[in-house]
Amino acid sequence: MAAPAVAVDNLNPKVLKCEYAVRGEVVMHAQRLQQQLQTQPGSLPFDEILYCNIGNPQSLGQQPITFFREVLALCDHPCLLEREETKSLFSADAISRAKNILASIPGRATGAYSHSQGIKGLRDAIAAGITARDGFPANADDIFLTDGASPGVHMMMQLLIRNEKDGIFCPIPQYPLYSASIALHGGALVPYYLDESTGWGLEISDLKKQLEDARSKGIDVRALVVINPGNPTGQVLAEENQRDIVKFCKNEGLVLLADEVYQENIYVDNKKFNSFKKIARSMGYNEDDLTLVSFQSVSKGYYGECGKRGGYMEITGFSAPVREQIYKVASVNLCSNITGQILASLVMNAPKVGDASYASYKAEKDGILQSLARRAKALEDAFNNLEGITCNKAEGAMYLFPQIRLPQKAIEAAKAAKKAPDAFYALRLLETTGIVVVPGSGFGQVPGTWHIRCTILPQEEKIPAIISHFKAFHESFMAKYRD
Amino acid sequence: MAAPAVAVDNLNPKVLKCEYAVRGEVVMHAQRLQQQLQTQPGSLPFDEILYCNIGNPQSLGQQPITFFREVLALCDHPCLLEREETKSLFSADAISRAKNILASIPGRATGAYSHSQGIKGLRDAIAAGITARDGFPANADDIFLTDGASPGVHMMMQLLIRNEKDGIFCPIPQYPLYSASIALHGGALVPYYLDESTGWGLEISDLKKQLEDARSKGIDVRALVVINPGNPTGQVLAEENQRDIVKFCKNEGLVLLADEVYQENIYVDNKKFNSFKKIARSMGYNEDDLTLVSFQSVSKGYYGECGKRGGYMEITGFSAPVREQIYKVASVNLCSNITGQILASLVMNAPKVGDASYASYKAEKDGILQSLARRAKALEDAFNNLEGITCNKAEGAMYLFPQIRLPQKAIEAAKAAKKAPDAFYALRLLETTGIVVVPGSGFGQVPGTWHIRCTILPQEEKIPAIISHFKAFHESFMAKYRD
Numbered sequence: 024m025a026a027p028a029v030a031v032d033n034l035n036p037k038v039l040k041c042e043y044a045v046r047g048e049v050v051m052h053a054q055r056l057q058q059q060l061q062t063q064p065g066s067l068p069f070d071e072i073l074y075c076n077i078g079n080p081q082s083l084g085q086q087p088i089t090f091f092r093e094v095l096a097l098c099d100h101p102c103l104l105e106r107e108e109t110k111s112l113f114s115a116d117a118i119s120r121a122k123n124i125l126a127s128i129p130g131r132a133t134g135a136y137s138h139s140q141g142i143k144g145l146r147d148a149i150a151a152g153i154t155a156r157d158g159f160p161a162n163a164d165d166i167f168l169t170d171g172a173s174p175g176v177h178m179m180m181q182l183l184i185r186n187e188k189d190g191i192f193c194p195i196p197q198y199p200l201y202s203a204s205i206a207l208h209g210g211a212l213v214p215y216y217l218d219e220s221t222g223w224g225l226e227i228s229d230l231k232k233q234l235e236d237a238r239s240k241g242i243d244v245r246a247l248v249v250i251n252p253g254n255p256t257g258q259v260l261a262e263e264n265q266r267d268i269v270k271f272c273k274n275e276g277l278v279l280l281a282d283e284v285y286q287e288n289i290y291v292d293n294k295k296f297n298s299f300k301k302i303a304r305s306m307g308y309n310e311d312d313l314t315l316v317s318f319q320s321v322s323k324g325y326y327g328e329c330g331k332r333g334g335y336m337e338i339t340g341f342s343a344p345v346r347e348q349i350y351k352v353a354s355v356n357l358c359s360n361i362t363g364q365i366l367a368s369l370v371m372n373a374p375k376v377g378d379a380s381y382a383s384y385k386a387e388k389d390g391i392l393q394s395l396a397r398r399a400k401a402l403e404d405a406f407n408n409l410e411g412i413t414c415n416k417a418e419g420a421m422y423l424f425p426q427i428r429l430p431q432k433a434i435e436a437a438k439a440a441k442k443a444p445d446a447f448y449a450l451r452l453l454e455t456t457g458i459v460v461v462p463g464s465g466f467g468q469v470p471g472t473w474h475i476r477c478t479i480l481p482q483e484e485k486i487p488a489i490i491s492h493f494k495a496f497h498e499s500f501m502a503k504y505r506d
Numbered sequence: 507m508a509a510p511a512v513a514v515d516n517l518n519p520k521v522l523k524c525e526y527a528v529r530g531e532v533v534m535h536a537q538r539l540q541q542q543l544q545t546q547p548g549s550l551p552f553d554e555i556l557y558c559n560i561g562n563p564q565s566l567g568q569q570p571i572t573f574f575r576e577v578l579a580l581c582d583h584p585c586l587l588e589r590e591e592t593k594s595l596f597s598a599d600a601i602s603r604a605k606n607i608l609a610s611i612p613g614r615a616t617g618a619y620s621h622s623q624g625i626k627g628l629r630d631a632i633a634a635g636i637t638a639r640d641g642f643p644a645n646a647d648d649i650f651l652t653d654g655a656s657p658g659v660h661m662m663m664q665l666l667i668r669n670e671k672d673g674i675f676c677p678i679p680q681y682p683l684y685s686a687s688i689a690l691h692g693g694a695l696v697p698y699y700l701d702e703s704t705g706w707g708l709e710i711s712d713l714k715k716q717l718e719d720a721r722s723k724g725i726d727v728r729a730l731v732v733i734n735p736g737n738p739t740g741q742v743l744a745e746e747n748q749r750d751i752v753k754f755c756k757n758e759g760l761v762l763l764a765d766e767v768y769q770e771n772i773y774v775d776n777k778k779f780n781s782f783k784k785i786a787r788s789m790g791y792n793e794d795d796l797t798l799v800s801f802q803s804v805s806k807g808y809y810g811e812c813g814k815r816g817g818y819m820e821i822t823g824f825s826a827p828v829r830e831q832i833y834k835v836a837s838v839n840l841c842s843n844i845t846g847q848i849l850a851s852l853v854m855n856a857p858k859v860g861d862a863s864y865a866s867y868k869a870e871k872d873g874i875l876q877s878l879a880r881r882a883k884a885l886e887d888a889f890n891n892l893e894g895i896t897c898n899k900a901e902g903a904m905y906l907f908p909q910i911r912l913p914q915k916a917i918e919a920a921k922a923a924k925k926a927p928d929a930f931y932a933l934r935l936l937e938t939t940g941i942v943v944v945p946g947s948g949f950g951q952v953p954g955t956w957h958i959r960c961t962i963l964p965q966e967e968k969i970p971a972i973i974s975h976f977k978a979f980h981e982s983f984m985a986k987y988r989d
Contacts (some may be wrong), residue, residue, distance in 0.1 A: 028728070028797040031827045035668050035691075038831055041856035046837035061835060082618035092583040099845075100574070100579035108591040135565035136805075137811040141528060170653050170815065173839050181690065185518050203838045207664065208518075245511070276511045312510040322619075329619040330844035332653065344514045348521055354529035355686045356656050361845045362582075376580045 027113040041206040042134050044199050046463020049449045050076050053459045069457035073489065075478045076459045078254075078421040080391075084482045088326050090117055090380040091369050095331075097121035097210025098133050098365055115379040121250075124365055131140030133361050137353040141335070142361070145368040149335060152371030157301035161337060167349070168367055169334045170359045172284050172320040175336035177204050177279060178352055179316055182345075183245045184210035188238050192247040192277065194225070196350035196424065196466035196474070198254040213237045213244055216469060219426060222415050223258040225249075227267045234275060246278035247271075252285040252296070252318035252419025255466050255476040257399075259294040259418040265302045269313060278314045284334070285420040287324035294418050300339065321366045325391040328370075333363025367388065398486055399423065399479040409497050421480060424463065427473050433504035445473040451500060457493040524689040527682050527948020532932045533559050536942045552940035556972065558941040558961045560738075561904040563810030563874075567965045571809050571870050573600055573863040574852050580604035580617050581848055598862040600985050607848055617739070622837040624651025624818070625844070628851040631816060640784035640919040640963040643655075644820060650832070651774050651818045651850060653842045655803040660687050661835055662763060662799055665828075666728045667693035673720050675730040675760065677708070679907065679949035679957070681737040696720045697729055699952060702909060705882035705898050706739040708732075710750045717758060722838030729761035730754075735768040735779070735902025737911035738949050740882075742777040742901040748785045752796060761797045768903040770853075773879035777901050783822065797823035804849045806904065808874040811853075817844025881969055882906065888973040892980050904963060907946070910956050916987035928956040934983060939975040 031039070055074045064070075074082060081087065093113045096103070098121050103109045109118065125131040127144020140146065146163035153161035169175040183189060188215040193201045205212045215233045217223040230247075235245050249268055251260045252396070260268075272279040281299040289296055321333035338349065358364075359503050374384040399417040406414035406425040414425035429437075429444050437447030446461035452458055452475075463474025481489055514522070531960075540555045540872065547553075557565060564570065576596045581604050586592045592601065608614040609892070610627025621627065629646035636644035652658040666672060669686065673696040676684045698716045700706040705916045711729075720727050732751055734743045743751075755762040764782040772779055786796050804816035841847075857867040882900040889897035889908040897908035912927050920930030928945035935941055935958075946957025964972055 028755075028761045029666065029824060029828050031825075031831065034665055034828065034831055038835060041834065041838065043834060043838045046840075077619065078807060079619045081615040084613060084615075087617045088583070092585075094582035096579040096586065099582055100575040102575075103579065103595060106595055108595050111597075112586060112589055112591050130565060132567075132813070134570045134811045134813045136560065136562045154922040162773055170843060171840065177839075182517055182521055183512070185516075207835075207838070248673045294909065326619045329840070330615070330617045332843035333741075341512060342514070345512050345517065348514065351524065351526060352521060352690075355524065355526045355683065356660075356688070357654065357812070358815075360653060360815035360846055362845045363843055390810075437749060443565075450826075500811055 030033050030422050036331060037209050040466070041203045042199065043203045044461050046077070047461070047465060048446065049453060049459060049461060052450060053453055056457070060199070062430045067457070068400040068455060069492075071483070072457045072459060073481055074459045075481065076461045076476075077265060078323060078478055078480065079329050080421070081329065082478050083480045084481070085327050085391060086387075087328060088384060090114065090158060090384045091326060091328070093117035093365060094124065094369060095362055095365060098124055101125055101133070101363070102130060114473055117380060120369075121130050129306055133365075137358045137361060137364065139350060139358055139365050140166060141359060146362050148368040153298075153300075153337065155374070157298055157304070159299045159301055159304040161300075165337050165339055166335050167338065167353055168333070168359045168364045170332040170334070170363055171322055172282070173200055173320040174337075174356075174359070175316070175318050175334065176200055176280070176282075177207075178349065179246070179278075179336075180204045180208045180210065181352060182349060183207040183278065187211055188241055189244055190235070190242040190244040192244055193231070194248065194253070196255050196463065196468055197248070198282070199465055201248050202467070207226070211237075211242050213242060214467065217253070217256055217258070219415065219469070219472075223253055223256040225260065225264055225268065227271055232272055235285060244275075244277060246280050248280045248282065249299070250282040251299075252288060254282070254285065254420050255422045255424040255461075257415065257417035257420045257424065259289055259291070259296065262297055262302065265297060266306060269299060269306060269308065273308060273313050280315045281315065283317050284320040284323045286319065288392070288393075288395065288421060289419045290399050291416070293416045296419070300337070302420065310340045312340070318372075319367070321363060321370050324370060326370050328366055331363045331366050332360060333367040335367050356405045394423070394483050396478055398481070398483055401486050401490065402477065402479055405493065410496060411502050412497070417479060421478050422476050423479060424466075424474050424476050427475065430501065430504045430506045432506055433500070436504065445475060447474055448500065452493070452496055453494045455499075458489060458493065521692050524605075524686045526683065528811065529560070529942050530944070530948060532936060532942060532944065535933060536936055539936070543563045550940070551938060552975075553940060555940045556947070556964055556968070557942045558964065559944045561806060561961055561963065562812050563904070563963050564812065566963045568810050568874060568963070569870075570811060571867060573597065573857055573867045574809060574811070574849060576600035577604050577607065577852060578845055578848060581607055582845070584608055584614060584616070591809070599857060600863060603852075607851070612778065616848075620841045620844060620847065622833060622841055623649060624842060624847050626671070628847050631851040632854045636781075636783075636820065638788070640781055642784055642787040644783075648820050648822055648895050649818050650821065650836055651816070651847045653815040653817070653846055654805055654820075655765070655801040655817040656683055657839075657842070658799070658800060658801050658817065658967065659683055659763070659765075660690075661832065662729070662761070662819075663687045663691045663693065664762065664835060665832060667691040668957065670694055671724055671726055673727040675713070675716070675727055677731065677733060677736070677796045679738050679946065679951055680731070681765070682735060682948055684731050685950070694720075694725050696725060697950065700736070700739055701739070702898065702952070702955075706736055708743065708747055708964045710754055713754055717750060727758075727760060729763050731763045731765065732782070733765040734782075736904045737765070737903050738907040738944075740898065740900035740905055740907065742772055742774070742779065744777075745780055748780060748782060749789060752782060752789060752791065755946045756796050761799065764798065764800045766800050767803040767806045767920040769802065771875070771878065771884050772902045773875075774899070774901045779902070783820070793823045801937040802850070802854075804846060804853050807853060808871045809853050811849055814846045814849050815843060816850040817852050877966050878904070878962055881964070881966055884969050884973065885960065885962055888976065892977060893984050895980070900962060904961050905959050906962060907949075907957050907959050910958065912956050913984065913987045913989045914976060915989055916983070919987060926959060931956070931983065932958055934977055935976070938979045938982075941972060941976065
């Protein structure tokens, strides 16, 4: 009789240590309740589970952008391009775009592994899109197409982290992909706190203090993660602030890892998205001055094509030998999926004025973004109207991250239930309303404060009901636990 | 002035150590030559680069299976299902299949992140396909859909490898994904040699010896990788041999990692594919007896849909707490791409007798597999007719792995050029003929023997020219270096 091959106590401890709250305890509980709703309808105080835990727009009813899907369908089944019926089924510019894309793929083979960085013609298109966005040139050789943004982040952590003394600066609160990836690669997360009282601002003086502190503990801080627009916090960084960050990374020799996946999601008139590359170049900093990675994804924006797993990273300021190592790691996984690659090229080169699809494309895009802005505002106002809750504006991204001042009694009840207080709150919310949110403890927060992250993604007609259910729950929770 | 942020000497040493020959030195050189052919046509002794380095059928002209692509196009753009023209453009069973698939996806949202294991309905379909294949039940909860097989392999290595004292048994020669993944995760590759003289047979006595040897060095051997049909070796394991392997893994408490991505690629009448799960269950071994992972991919088979990055792993014999850890790691990357998920469900449930597409589907499938068998035979015969080359039969998979007895003079010339002798040979072959193969040293081989891996994938009409170019090159190489 052999010993059991694998048990939890002989697994890689880095795997055990890793946590990913966006699909953690609350979500697993929600899945169980969803199953219960199917097998025993009417057994719960709500009829459906509302997944506000994850930035997954199409799961909540957002429709894909027609033009993008037309092009994907034609590239999946190029025979369609030879048929007469296709002209009445697809828009003219989708047909010509699909033809151009197929012409840029060696052998028109959408079923072949591509170059490990992605199809050259698609990278050219993306580089052109970045150039148009920033007003500074981008190069196809700097683009690595990836299955969503996550694999790019993992690749960078894998490259930079040698051992537990290598540190990565992360904002707190942060998107837990970063903490999970750092844990999986065995490094140290060095926190810097975003200041809730100034709309989740980033203080360079705090960065400096944290850096000194980490260095005094023997941590070699290698990179700084910045998420702009912020996740879970929703702030859009001011240009001035971005310049400070760029200067700080340059002076301290840190790689700047810029999570820019929400670049299309901006909901306020007085802010706009500036890529860190644009900021750096406009300061006169070139490849010799700053090592910079920008992550982009087809999962976010107004397109929200999470299931397609498309994305890219643009790397600049790396030496040729280091780039070879990045290429090698990319090549071990052969390439990212071609559908995602095509979609990444489309979102960076959407229809333009004069294109046959432009009017309908623009109507779809504006409809989604304007509705998201209204939803963000409605939810923000609702949170701010509740006892003990304050919520910063979502200037961008897809989330609100309200702070909940939990009564001491609730904190004690959570302790008795062996839960973090905000997890306790989120589980009660789920069990009462079917609304799934992520406890702030999954993102990190100033000790002693409690938050939840709630997406702004439920369809607009559902928002009033969500608000009223949330309000009723919160009031009864506070009534029960008020000190 | 700050120190440069990143340099090769401060990267993760595991990344530096990792090698991936399938896209290594020879291929990079080929890409340079391809560029030269474009900018200076006629400047090389050949007109095109023939990529025989990688199992990438569609890059060499293989056409996708029509039915699969029809379904993908309809799922990408479901509006088509509401249009009358669609009935004349698509086969009736592709339309009904797409409708069924969409109905199995929550909200019909092919653009949403799915469950981290993949869409439940698609996993049900895959489990049904496995059940039909094996005659033993499979369970959707055991299926993890992945972007090709590679991420599943990485996930298992990440789970099992704690440090450099954790060993993974790998066949030599092996597909370098395994050596690369073990290096990236910091474990030890424990080799077992396939016996070229018996058609790449696997000797259990050798396994036992290697295991004892590794254990005596303090290596905790955790898993055994077996690739069946073999890559790069092309053998199809005999049932008897598979039973021995299963028994060995059970007795020694090893996880059996079964790479079964070539399960549809069998070219000889006297062999058939048996999954390791079928073998284990037919021996009466259940989940308590054997921890088993089977990897499957849409990249191989007769479909060869490499660019779609679809695949799955079926895990059995893991305890619930370990499965939770696997789920957690999968959830950090959210999910695999939905197009690949759909395709994985299709290849495991292809059209059946009576379906509208069946005749054309079967003709496409048989045409591809019969042609691959003829190509394998023609190339094998050609290799065996050359001085100093012996080549085992490709019973399955997509490769030949001939041994080349290089003259001493060639070995010395390679040494002078600072190349492994087989890499030297492969580079000369490339520069003379444009044919890209991978040196055996990238896969591992018995020390002092030299091989190349050559795919059987160039289109059939090109095979005679490839053979004659290869022959001419080999003869001149031998004439130059013959001792």
